[in-house]
Amino acid sequence: MxxxxxxxxxxxxxxxxxxxxxxxxxxxKDRGIFLLNLMSSPGAGKTSLILRTIEQLKTKFRMGVLEAxxxxxxxAEKVAxxxxxxxxxxxxxxxxxxxxxxxxxxxxxxxxxxxLVIIENVGNLVCPAEFDTGAVKNAMILSVPEGDDKPxxxxxxxxxxxxxxxNKIDYLGLSDFSMKTLHERVRTLNPRIAIIETSCKTxxxxxxxxxxxxxxxxxxxxxxxxx
Amino acid sequence: MxxxxxxxxxxxxxxxxxxxxxxxxxxxKDRGIFLLNLMSSPGAGKTSLILRTIEQLKTKFRMGVLEAxxxxxxxAEKVAxxxxxxxxxxxxxxxxxxxxxxxxxxxxxxxxxxxLVIIENVGNLVCPAEFDTGAVKNAMILSVPEGDDKPxxxxxxxxxxxxxxxNKIDYLGLSDFSMKTLHERVRTLNPRIAIIETSCKTxxxxxxxxxxxxxxxxxxxxxxxxx
Numbered sequence: 001m002x003x004x005x006x007x008x009x010x011x012x013x014x015x016x017x018x019x020x021x022x023x024x025x026x027x028x029k030d031r032g033i034f035l036l037n038l039m040s041s042p043g044a045g046k047t048s049l050i051l052r053t054i055e056q057l058k059t060k061f062r063m064g065v066l067e068a069x070x071x072x073x074x075x076a077e078k079v080a081x082x083x084x085x086x087x088x089x090x091x092x093x094x095x096x097x098x099x100x101x102x103x104x105x106x107x108x109x110x111x112x113x114x115x116l117v118i119i120e121n122v123g124n125l126v127c128p129a130e131f132d133t134g135a136v137k138n139a140m141i142l143s144v145p146e147g148d149d150k151p152x153x154x155x156x157x158x159x160x161x162x163x164x165x166x167n168k169i170d171y172l173g174l175s176d177f178s179m180k181t182l183h184e185r186v187r188t189l190n191p192r193i194a195i196i197e198t199s200c201k202t203x204x205x206x207x208x209x210x211x212x213x214x215x216x217x218x219x220x221x222x223x224x225x226x227x
Numbered sequence: 228m229x230x231x232x233x234x235x236x237x238x239x240x241x242x243x244x245x246x247x248x249x250x251x252x253x254x255x256k257d258r259g260i261f262l263l264n265l266m267s268s269p270g271a272g273k274t275s276l277i278l279r280t281i282e283q284l285k286t287k288f289r290m291g292v293l294e295a296x297x298x299x300x301x302x303a304e305k306v307a308x309x310x311x312x313x314x315x316x317x318x319x320x321x322x323x324x325x326x327x328x329x330x331x332x333x334x335x336x337x338x339x340x341x342x343l344v345i346i347e348n349v350g351n352l353v354c355p356a357e358f359d360t361g362a363v364k365n366a367m368i369l370s371v372p373e374g375d376d377k378p379x380x381x382x383x384x385x386x387x388x389x390x391x392x393x394n395k396i397d398y399l400g401l402s403d404f405s406m407k408t409l410h411e412r413v414r415t416l417n418p419r420i421a422i423i424e425t426s427c428k429t430x431x432x433x434x435x436x437x438x439x440x441x442x443x444x445x446x447x448x449x450x451x452x453x454x
Contacts, residue, residue, distance in 0.1 A: 044375025126322035146270025
């Protein structure tokens with residue numbers, strides 16, 4: 001029975017990964033580095049959001065980016081062109097990043113001068129939700145063209161995230177997407193999640209997102225100083 | 228080293244699955260049933276395409292649908308409302324369907340009266356590409372809002388498919404999506420793939436898609452009769 005065997009193996013791997021992720025989180029805390037894990041479906045706008053975040057925050061925080069992809073280096077090239085150190089992690093068929101892969105990616109950055117690292121996870125609403133990367137906060141993007149029914153279909157992703165960016169709001173009105181229905185479905189799954197509506201194309205909502213992220217980085221620093 | 232162990236386990240599981248898929252394909256061939264595996268990102272339009280296909284082909288072929296989802300039964304309800312038997316397969320966290328899960332789903336359909344079964348796979352461009360479901364043909368949808376760079380990032384998916392539907396063409400012109408660039412990138416990966424441009428909203432291209440599918444079903448029947 002390959003299915004039962006697969007479940008057992010998966011549980012072991014998830015347990016090992018959780019330990020590694022907790023270790024990584026402790027190490028990063030000691031060094032004052034804020035790690036953000038950004039997840040979404042393919043094409044929802046992860047790279048565009050990272051480029052917008054760099055514009056807004058690069059004078060406030062020294063940044064680095066880990067770009068995960070099955071293949072290709074196109075996203076890392078875009079980030080590097082924006083003047084921010086970027087590491088491309090090719091997962092070679094794996095559908096998610098785990099803490100071990102993130103650790104290897106971080107080794108390629110000069111952590112002595114970095115305060116904020118953003119992970120662009122593999123474009124996938126399933127597997128990345130299951131693997132703790134060691135990040136302080138999990139963020140996800142849902143883009144309007146994907147539809148307002150996604151919380152019903154991928155509940156774990158909406159559950160593990162601290163913030164949801166509803167992106168491509170410039171597409172509102174082109175389909176039957178209801179922002180009210182989406183908010184209700186998300187809140188039912190995860191009452192504490194922050195929801196920010198954005199358009200990386202027009203720039204709408206990007207200031208709110210940057211303010212949210214800057215505030216979380218400050219809170220994390222204060223927690224560290226008071227320990 | 229959890230990573231190497233994971234790779235080994237994955238290879239074993241893929242080999243077991245391939246055998247099961249080949250067995251299933253043989254069984255379905257003997258019974259004259261055409262199995263189509265439909266894959267895409269979340270929200271690209273799989274359910275809408277299935278509903279359009281039912282409209283076009285339900286008088287020509289007796290149909291059934293297998294709906295895979297991590298959770299929820301919303302898609303199966305929509306298909307059932309269109310008068311077609313639908314089976315919801317909840318994968319319970321798994322990011323793909325394998326041949327064993329498809330076999331269990333098929334057991335819930337009355338195969339003695341069915342000629343065409345469409346599988347709506349889990350919304351994911353990574354894992355479903357790796358697992359043979361036992362289908363005769365693999366189809367994928369890429370929706371215009373996802374961007375024309377997806378073949379660079381998810382090459383295996385474009386590689387294993389027999390037909391690509393570029394859906395939501397009513398969104399063309401709203402972003403920098405280039406149909407020409409997309410075609411070039413897809414053809415480089417997979418020169419034999421059929422590419423059909425559609426909009427499930429306006430109905431554009433649906434006749435071409437239905438004609439392609441009807442033709443493949445006929446070819447499959449002829450191959451069977453000539454053996």
